[in-house]
Amino acid sequence: MGKRLWVERNKDGSWDAFSDDGAHLKFGKGKGVFTPGDLMKIALAGCAALSSQFAIEHTLGEGKGARIVVDGTYDADNDAYINFNEQVVVDATDANLSDEDADKLKERITRHIDKGCTVKHTYVQETPVRMDVTIRR
Numbered sequence: 001m002g003k004r005l006w007v008e009r010n011k012d013g014s015w016d017a018f019s020d021d022g023a024h025l026k027f028g029k030g031k032g033v034f035t036p037g038d039l040m041k042i043a044l045a046g047c048a049a050l051s052s053q054f055a056i057e058h059t060l061g062e063g064k065g066a067r068i069v070v071d072g073t074y075d076a077d078n079d080a081y082i083n084f085n086e087q088v089v090v091d092a093t094d095a096n097l098s099d100e101d102a103d104k105l106k107e108r109i110t111r112h113i114d115k116g117c118t119v120k121h122t123y124v125q126e127t128p129v130r131m132d133v134t135i136r137r
Helices: 036-060 099-116 118-123
Strands: 005-009 015-019 024-027 066-075 080-090
Touching: 024 036, 036 066, 036 080, 036 099, 036 118, 080 099, 099 118
Parallel strands: none
Antiparallel strands: 005 015, 015 024, 066 080
16 A cells, blocks of 8 residues: 545635645646646656656756656546647756767666656556545434
């Protein structure tokens, strides 16, 4: 089992997500908050960022990273995303990489993300979700 997460509704209609270890995030519908669909895309981008970090820092130096943009195609009839498009952009302009070194870095980043991104692994397979509803009285 991973860490325990839960959400609670706020009086203004937004929601707060919490974890046992103190993480906190506000979400909901409307301006200025992430929707659950946004959080799915953020999870994919964040996973790619963390998975690629070692390869990028090893080549470009500590503190360097990628900008990762995730888009998705939403199917309103089925109320589901049917695909995600992930763009990983690494600013290596200061590194003076040769074409060969840039290609090697691209391959390493791809390998690291393909190997280490749990979110991507989960999204590319059918993932059953079991749900229990409890009414306390």
